[in-house]
Amino acid sequence: DAKTTQPNSMESNEEEPVHLPCNHSTISGTDYIHWYRQLPSQGPEYVIHGLTSNVNNRMASLAIAEDRKSSTLILHRATLRDAAVYYCILRNSNDYKLSFGAGTTVTVRA
Amino acid sequence: DAMVIQNPRYQVTQFGKPVTLSCSQTLNHNVMYWYQQKSSQAPKLLFHYYDKDFNNEADTPDNFQSRRPNTSFCFLDIRSPGLGDAAMYLCATSNRKFSATEAFFGQGTRLTVV
Numbered sequence: 207d208a209k210t211t212q213p214n215s216m217e218s219n220e221e222e223p224v225h226l227p228c229n230h231s232t233i234s235g236t237d238y239i240h241w242y243r244q245l246p247s248q249g250p251e252y253v254i255h256g257l258t259s260n261v262n263n264r265m266a267s268l269a270i271a272e273d274r275k276s277s278t279l280i281l282h283r284a285t286l287r288d289a290a291v292y293y294c295i296l297r298n299s300n301d302y303k304l305s306f307g308a309g310t311t312v313t314v315r316a
Numbered sequence: 317d318a319m320v321i322q323n324p325r326y327q328v329t330q331f332g333k334p335v336t337l338s339c340s341q342t343l344n345h346n347v348m349y350w351y352q353q354k355s356s357q358a359p360k361l362l363f364h365y366y367d368k369d370f371n372n373e374a375d376t377p378d379n380f381q382s383r384r385p386n387t388s389f390c391f392l393d394i395r396s397p398g399l400g401d402a403a404m405y406l407c408a409t410s411n412r413k414f415s416a417t418e419a420f421f422g423q424g425t426r427l428t429v430v
Contacts, residue, residue: 240418242419244359248423248424249320249406249408249421249422249423249424250359250406250408250421251421252418252419252420255417255418291358293358302347302364302366302410303361303364303371304349304361304408304410304419305361306351306358306359306360306361307358308358309358
């Protein structure tokens with residue numbers, strides 16, 4: 207599996223944006239960039255995914271570098287409910303494995 | 317409504333006593349996954365099914381087995397649980413036809429070994 211690198215932790219204030227970086231320098235042309243998050247005591251949940259273009263949905267935005275070797279998950283206005291571990295995962299379109307790296311623990315201050 | 321259901325949410329078993337965890341899905345997805353997640357760690361993939369095709373991760377202990385009798389159900393059998401097997405076990409599903417799309421996770425079963 208192609209590897210991703212994320213910071214261990216990030217802090218944010220409530221109502222402020224959060225930018226979560228992910229490096230994936232060994233990404234292949236058929237790898238999609240997926241983000242999942244895991245709230246305390248719950249199973250992971252899907253946040254967003256993309257291939258080359260930036261993506262937006264109701265939860266977040268995904269900005270993908272032009273060379274695809276890095277990406278950033280953007281939470282536009284953090285709330286206390288966004289405190290979770292965020293995982294950046296590469297998922298190959300020719301495969302169906304889904305393997306997690308260490309993730310980033312996001313803390314939101316009231 | 318829950319789409320991936322794991323039962324029970326909490327399971328206590330004795331050291332060495334076989335235990336089975338179950339997962340069911342209402343999504344009709346052809347891929348199902350089992351993960352082990354220990355405290356403060358990321359989920360670790362144990363194995364996954366594409367329909368009935370079983371795929372074991374190379375480092376999954378032999379103590380862990382799985383069964384998938386039909387599309388909707390998948391079971392994780394731990395033949396002789398040790399104290400080190402205490403963890404949260406997560407089940408997930410995905411649609412192979414759209415391999416780039418999201419996976420859906422259950423709430424997990426927290427296994428305690430006494």
